[in-house]
Amino acid sequence: MKILVPVKRVPDPATTIRVMPDGSGIATDNVKWVINPFDEIAIEEALRIKEKQGSGEVVLISVGQTAWQEQLRTGLAMGADRAILIKADHPLDTLAIARAIAKVASDEKPELVIIGKQAIDDDSNQIGQMLAEMLGWPQATFASKVELAGEKCTVVREVDGGLETIAFPMPAVITTDLRLNEPRYASLPGIMKARKKPLNEIAVDSLGVELAPKLKIKTLNAPEKRQAGRKVASVEELVQVLHTEAKVI
């Protein structure tokens, strides 16, 4: 089966993010760029399905700039078969990115799109659900277990108050949660092979989808920093100050 996996380039989660003084964005010097962690989980799940079935194709897709090739190559080194870079040099909102991916998905006709639940930079948690609606497909968000049987897919989802199980026919969109799997690292032979795997570029404007942003970021501000308080010497003192000073117990 063919599985499409969207991939976003984001700052390493360990990076300290600083907002530029003029509010125009974040400072990108000293930022290490990585694959969005939820997308690594998505790639891993796609590879496991392919390995279990003994055949199939895992196709990566990014809507971004030339630099994003780096993350696509890393995904190819993990084991994906080929990659598509939809080149966009102007910022797009989530609707436009979802439209661009939906257009490619309708041409590629995968049985599954496996996608991260959330990009750790914009924290939107939108694109998988948008994609499912645009394609008219079922969606299973926040997946912690995926089971395939014939045309049917059963997914356990991490929801409020427990775990929900839903089922649906493919094609479908699945968004990954943290407990779905533990992504593999790219091996050295994997990295060598990845260099020769196909990475096609398409200009976003050539897709014929509406791109004008409807969500605009006016400014970015640094949040007020919380001041560190003080150390207490003992449990007894701690409980006392919580009672008499903070008055919370």
Add this chain to the structure above:
Amino acid sequence: MGDVLVFAEHRGGHFPKTTLIAVNAGLEMARKRGGHCIAVLSGEGAPAAAAEIAKYGPSKVIVLDHPKLAHYLADAAAQALADLVKKTGAETVLATATAVGKDLMPRLAARLGAPMASEIIAINDDGTMVRPMYAGNALATIELDGPVRVVTVRGTAFDAAKPADSAAPVETVAPELDAAALKMEFVGFNEIKSDRPQLTEARIVVSGGRGLKSGDNFKTVLEPLVDEMGAAMGASRAAVDAGFVPNDLQVGQTGKVVAPELYVAVGISGAIQHLAGMKDSKTIVAINKDEEAPIFGVADYGLVADLFKAVPEMVEEVKKLKH
């Protein structure tokens, strides 16, 4: 007119505090956009929940009635809400960013071709909104263009709606659904039952991290403190990943966001992703044996100690306070 549809989530007729938060945010949005706030419910038990929610200030309550809506599923719910947006001409559709809100609202936005803002924390008078990005390290002021827009609100940023003087009228609407396009099926819900307060509703939250070392220690060491304080229990991702506690307890950027009056972090280092979910708590306490742990950077009161000694002591001290 800037009418606001609030998706009022409930389970079998009972609604969590997050639903009252959505109603209150909807009332604020409607006031600032010169429109009315309309609460919308669907699913089993909706009429009972509708009668209740009607007492919290909306101008009207609508029950969406269709056999395909008996149990919440994103595809049917998105169709039904989109149909209602067309029928009412509403400008904004709003929900709290719960698991259901996060699942449904982007799908609805795509169906409407509308932009969506996730987890807003403020509604400005000029129509812009504020939302955190980068695990809360940046606050973006954003604008949504077009005749319709979709919004989820962060539960910690808005108060719950209060009972009003009179109850709003309740109306039942049968949405038009394209049933052939609905392919999702509910199989089951494995509920994690607990007698403790809800994590997102509790006045006090006591969270444990990898420092607890095992699920057994959560039970024997942390739970007595949680219960003595009448608190909800939370956890770091590391504790959830290790299987010490259920996923539902994860606090952080990619788990639940909480802001109780008192947050006690036990054996948690204070990674940026964890801080994103608790740093707006009123008072923060950290118990950690490493005095360099970043959690102390946000704690009002820090105790450098071995948790296996400090936590049982704390249970005793809190007990003493009660006598």
